[in-house]
Amino acid sequence: MQPSFLLRLDTWQIMLILLALMILSIKVGLITGKKSHKESPADNTILASLFTLLGLLLAFTFSMAINYHGMRKDIIIEEANDIGTAILRADLYPESDRNLFRAEFKKYVDARVNYFTAGTDLDEIKAAQKLSVEIQQRLWDHASQFSKDSSNTTVASMQMIPALNAMIDVTTTRQYGELVHLPDTIIYLLFLLSAVCSFYIGYIFSSKEKFDWILAMLFCLLTSLVVFVIFDLDRSRRGFIKLDQMNNAIVELKQMFPEK
Secondary structure: OOOOOOHHHHHHHHHHHHHHHHHHHHHHHHHHHHHHHHOOOHHHHHHHHHHHHHHHHHHHHHHHHHHHHHHHHHHEEEHHHHHHHHHHHEEEEEEEHHHHHHHHHHHHHHHHHHHOOOOOOOHHHHHHHHHHHHHHHHHHHHHHHHHHHOOOOHHHHHHHHHHHHHHHHHHHHEEEOOOOOOOOOHHHHHHHHHHHHHHHHHHOOOOOOOHHHHHHHHHHHHHHHHHHHHHHHHHHOOOOOOOOHHHHHHHHHHHHHHOE
């Protein structure tokens, strides 16, 4: 699935576009207001209502972004725990079978680390995901084959299979969790409302002798910064707010395979 236009843009580009849009809207409001605006007691009420709507929409969008970010953090920790559990259950097998499992798990941990460190490189992400699936299949084949044996590996496989199942499931959850983003409709509405508020600021204050551009620019800049943070939270693979610390939980699984 191809990412939307907004997802293809960097966060700082979106911030600059919004900032420019708001400044332009203020300028258009000033020009329009000087031609047709007459002061009215309702001006401040309308402006306050627009600001309230913008504030509510920003808060709602910020809350969504925080929830998505938290969800992705939880999934990474869950994946690290599931992989660790499966690795430990390899110790239930005889030495030769245990070594076979651990060799595959070592490759799997490397693949999952590469899945994160690939960043925004789609080819690297796909390659790491493909390798992960291949290793998952080999691990599953080993466990299912051992479960059919009449030897003591049957009991071990009864413990390993649920652990592998959880490990495989959380990989899918993580993959599709990264595809969940803020709806474009809400973002466009946020842009529209920001532009309308900016236009109305210029419109109702056009009758003043001197327009306070410092306060107007401060409003535009703060709004753009909030939107910047919202988008940064919504994008786990780029920007300033990443999930590096959470991914260390998977990197640390390498310690379960000490170098000989």
